[in-house]
Structures are given as C-alpha cells and as structure tokens.
Amino acid sequence: MSVIDLIAGLSLALALLPLGQGMLNLYLYRRPTTAPPLGTAVSILIPARNEETGIAAAVDAALLSRGVEVEVVVLDDHSTDRTAEIVRAIAARDPRVRLEPAPPLPPGWSGKQHACQVLAGLARYPVLLFQDADVRLSPAAARLTAGALLSGGNGLISGFPREETGTLAEALVIPLIHFLLLGYLPMAGMRRSTDPRFGAACGQLIAVRKEAYLQAGGHAAIAASLHDGVTLPRAFRRAGQGTDLFDATGLARCRMYRGWREVWSGFSKNATEGMATPAALPVWTLLLFGGHVLPWMLLGWAALHPLPMTAVVIAGLAAMAGVIFRLLLAVHFRQSVVGALLHPVGILIMLAIQWSALLRARHGKPAEWRGRAYPAGPGPEAP
Incomplete structure (x- = not known):
C-alpha cells in the first residue's frame, strides 16, 4: 500500500468518526x-x-x-x-x-x-x-x-x-456548532x-x-x-x-450573529476557552482538516495528476461522509443546505478563527465584545 493510500485511509477514518458518533447522538x-x-x-x-x-x-x-x-x-x-x-x-x-x-x-x-x-x-x-x-x-x-x-x-x-x-458567512460557520457537538x-x-x-x-x-x-x-x-x-x-x-x-x-x-464581522468576532471571543488552546487545537486541526478538507484536496490533486485508484475512491468516500453528515444535520435542524454543501470551506474558516484567536492570546491581545475588552486567554474558574 502506497503512502497516498495511507493518507486517504486516514482521511476516511477521520471523516467516519463524526458520522458514526453523530448518528448515535441524533438518536439520543x-x-x-x-x-x-x-x-x-x-x-x-x-x-x-x-x-x-x-x-x-x-x-x-x-x-x-x-x-x-x-x-x-x-x-x-x-x-x-x-x-x-x-x-x-x-x-x-x-x-x-x-x-x-x-x-x-x-x-x-x-x-x-x-x-x-x-x-x-x-x-x-x-x-x-x-x-x-x-x-x-x-x-x-x-x-x-x-x-x-x-x-x-x-x-x-x-x-x-x-x-x-441570513448571510453566506453565517451559513458556513454557525451550523458547525451542531456538527461539532453531535459529531x-x-x-x-x-x-x-x-x-x-x-x-x-x-x-x-x-x-x-x-x-x-x-x-x-x-x-x-x-x-x-x-x-x-x-x-x-x-x-x-x-x-x-x-x-x-x-x-x-x-x-x-x-x-446569534449577523454577517462576516460578527461571525469572526463572536467565535473568536471565547475560542481560547474551548478549541483554541495549545494542547487542543493541533488535535482539532488533525480531526477537522484531516477528515473534512484533506479528502477534497486529494480529489483536486487527482484531477490534475494521476493517483492510485484506491486512494481516489477512499478520498471520495471520505468527502461524501462529511457532506452527508452535514446534509443530515441541515435537514434535521433546518439549516442552510448551501452551507452543508460547502462544508470544507466552513471547516477552513472555523480553523482560521481558532488559530487566529490562539495567536492573539499568545501575543497578549485582549478579546473584545459588546464594547468591553477582556484579558487574552481562558478566564480562571473557581476550584
């Protein structure tokens, strides 16, 4: 088995993880x-x-x-x-x-x-x-x-x-709340x-x-x-x-948000208390990029350069798994179908928001919301 087959296989496993977990969670x-x-x-x-x-x-x-x-x-x-x-x-x-x-x-x-x-x-x-x-x-x-x-x-x-x-930016990112929760x-x-x-x-x-x-x-x-x-x-x-x-x-x-600016600011303000920590974000990047962007990159590469047919088929299945799950969520929760079909774009934007928030926190830049500025990084919780 070639290296490209192994990469495609990893992308399929990462794409099937939220699909399988999500089907069980939709029942619960x-x-x-x-x-x-x-x-x-x-x-x-x-x-x-x-x-x-x-x-x-x-x-x-x-x-x-x-x-x-x-x-x-x-x-x-x-x-x-x-x-x-x-x-x-x-x-x-x-x-x-x-x-x-x-x-x-x-x-x-x-x-x-x-x-x-x-x-x-x-x-x-x-x-x-x-x-x-x-x-x-x-x-x-x-x-x-x-x-x-x-x-x-x-x-x-x-x-x-x-x-x-109400806007494309909202449709791309906001439904990922349900995707991450249930997946x-x-x-x-x-x-x-x-x-x-x-x-x-x-x-x-x-x-x-x-x-x-x-x-x-x-x-x-x-x-x-x-x-x-x-x-x-x-x-x-x-x-x-x-x-x-x-x-x-x-x-x-x-x-919750209206337009691109509010989507970016709203998801950025609390990112470092969730996904955007130095320990968690590399793992989330592997899960999300590897399972929901990498398959499409492999298919795009295959359109321009010859790849083993096995890798192409596996990458295609991985790409389908992500979109199918998003479409199921769109129907179940009355979400944007366009946002679901552009699922890998939404994932890239979400990861960009998280990495940007982490870098801002590392440089000590405060989070801002509702006209107030807060210290960078997660707020302490009482023991």
Missing part, C-alpha cells in the same frame, strides 16, 4: 416532552446590553409562555441605547416583567457572567431559565424545559435553539458521568435548579469566563451535579 439528542408538576414557576432571566433592536421581541415571546407561571427579569447592563426604555414600557403593561439595573462590573468578571449572577439573585422562582436577548422562545419552551429539568436528576440542562442564518461529544458517556470533561451547554438557553446553581457557585464560579456554554456545566459537574442537553430546535430560535 431529543426534544423534551415531559410536562412539569402543576404549579411550577419559572424565572426567565435575560441579560441585555444595547439590545434595542430585539429586546421587545425577546420579552414578548417569553410572556407568551404557557403551562407554567413565569416572570421575566431583564437586567439592563449599562446600555447606551433605548433598551431600558423599551423594557420599561412593556413592564408598565405586564406586571410579570421587571427591569433591573446592573451594578458596576467588578474587576475580574466578564459582563455576561456578572449579569447572570445578579439576575439569579433577583429571581423569585426555583427554576431559572437564562436566555440571551436574541433568543425567541416558543410558548411551550419554558414548560417543556422545566419538565425536562425537574423530571431528571440534573442540576443544569441546556438546549440548542434553531440557529437562523464529537459522546452523549452516552456524558449522561453516565459527572466528569467535567463532558460538560457542554449552549449559553443561549440554559435552565438550572436554583438550589443546584447555588451549590455549584453560580456564575461566580466562572466569573472571568467568556464561554459559559463550556465553563458553567463544568462548574456544576465539579460540584457533583449532572448536566444534560436537549434539542431546542422547535422550542426556540436565535440569530
């Missing part, structure tokens, strides 16, 4: 269906900083919740636009809405984690549902999320909303263990039991973090609390 990753006990009450908590274009839609959607009692608490995090004015007007006509001002940001805290910690202290109910201001809940979301949380033994559960995309996280192991390494969540939509939240240290345990989707479930797991994931595609929707 379900929309919740269990109703909560009668009388369940949910505090829907929304941190908001300069969200005038969408905050009314977020609050109005939350107020349409059915099957549980809700309060909607919005924390105005020193907005310089009309965010507070808009929420104040909604609160004047619906007593379930409260607008609260954020205290000054203490040293060592990121803005979102501080806002969520303050919101948790203001909540009146035992189920806390944290949502981003760009998330729109369905009327069943609070009820079914509370049912999934209270029917299991977990302290935290999180759902990934339907991620809406590489062993959900069966996650549910059997409280090992922090299995911790995963979507910061856009997280529900917690209030007593479990306090036991885990709340957002104070991850005060400096910019990536609560990774660090908050790990804090719960370190405290002995289970965490779980559910499919929120039909329960919530979110357009």
Whole structure:
C-alpha cells in the first residue's frame, strides 16, 4: 500500500468518526416532552446590553409562555441605547416583567457572567431559565424545559435553539456548532458521568435548579469566563451535579450573529476557552482538516495528476461522509443546505478563527465584545 493510500485511509477514518458518533447522538439528542408538576414557576432571566433592536421581541415571546407561571427579569447592563426604555414600557403593561439595573462590573468578571449572577439573585422562582436577548422562545419552551429539568436528576440542562442564518458567512460557520457537538461529544458517556470533561451547554438557553446553581457557585464560579456554554456545566459537574442537553430546535430560535464581522468576532471571543488552546487545537486541526478538507484536496490533486485508484475512491468516500453528515444535520435542524454543501470551506474558516484567536492570546491581545475588552486567554474558574 502506497503512502497516498495511507493518507486517504486516514482521511476516511477521520471523516467516519463524526458520522458514526453523530448518528448515535441524533438518536439520543431529543426534544423534551415531559410536562412539569402543576404549579411550577419559572424565572426567565435575560441579560441585555444595547439590545434595542430585539429586546421587545425577546420579552414578548417569553410572556407568551404557557403551562407554567413565569416572570421575566431583564437586567439592563449599562446600555447606551433605548433598551431600558423599551423594557420599561412593556413592564408598565405586564406586571410579570421587571427591569433591573446592573451594578458596576467588578474587576475580574466578564459582563455576561456578572449579569447572570445578579439576575439569579433577583429571581423569585426555583427554576431559572437564562436566555440571551436574541433568543425567541416558543410558548411551550419554558414548560417543556422545566419538565425536562425537574423530571431528571440534573442540576443544569441546556438546549440548542434553531440557529437562523441570513448571510453566506453565517451559513458556513454557525451550523458547525451542531456538527461539532453531535459529531464529537459522546452523549452516552456524558449522561453516565459527572466528569467535567463532558460538560457542554449552549449559553443561549440554559435552565438550572436554583438550589443546584447555588451549590455549584453560580456564575461566580466562572466569573472571568467568556464561554459559559463550556465553563458553567463544568462548574456544576465539579460540584457533583449532572448536566444534560436537549434539542431546542422547535422550542426556540436565535440569530446569534449577523454577517462576516460578527461571525469572526463572536467565535473568536471565547475560542481560547474551548478549541483554541495549545494542547487542543493541533488535535482539532488533525480531526477537522484531516477528515473534512484533506479528502477534497486529494480529489483536486487527482484531477490534475494521476493517483492510485484506491486512494481516489477512499478520498471520495471520505468527502461524501462529511457532506452527508452535514446534509443530515441541515435537514434535521433546518439549516442552510448551501452551507452543508460547502462544508470544507466552513471547516477552513472555523480553523482560521481558532488559530487566529490562539495567536492573539499568545501575543497578549485582549478579546473584545459588546464594547468591553477582556484579558487574552481562558478566564480562571473557581476550584
């Protein structure tokens, strides 16, 4: 067997890994269906900083919740636009809405984690549902999320909303959230263990039991973090609390970023707390480049230079495996088909974002988001 055959074989193995893991995870990753006990009450908590274009839609959607009692608490995090004015007007006509001002940001805290910690202290109910201001809940979301949380033994559960995309940049990169989650996280192991390494969540939509939240240290345990989707479930797991994931595609929707600039900045800001570490990124590069870009490079090379037919066939199977998985995800989660067909391009952009973030951190350049700058590198988590 030639060297090129071995390279093609490696690319096929790396492409089949997420396809196989993803098929199993699609079976395990379900929309919740269990109703909560009668009388369940949910505090829907929304941190908001300069969200005038969408905050009314977020609050109005939350107020349409059915099957549980809700309060909607919005924390105005020193907005310089009309965010507070808009929420104040909604609160004047619906007593379930409260607008609260954020205290000054203490040293060592990121803005979102501080806002969520303050919101948790203001909540009146035992189920806390944290949502981003760009998330729109369905009327069943609070009820079914509370049912999934209270029917299991977990302290935290999180759902990934339907991620809406409006530009090619968004369609290429944002659906990779589901690809990475379902292709590489062993959900069966996650549910059997409280090992922090299995911790995963979507910061856009997280529900917690209030007593479990306090036991885990709340957002104070991850005060400096910019990536609560990774660090908050790990804090719960370190405290002995289970965490779980559910499919929120039909329960919530979110357009997290708009256009190329926001996609790059948004994924860069927390990269060094996830993929972009000196130890992890070379491994991720091997997995993603080797399994989802290299096969296409081999096929392109074969179009210009003769290669062994075995290598061409194997590279073709590897290329098909990646695109087939992306197309399955696109259909299942209502994602862009164009983004799925351009899967290797999206992988290259994602890797470029991660390597750029790592190099910025190595040179001490701060991450910037919502008008605030944060020290480069991962934020410390409380022990």
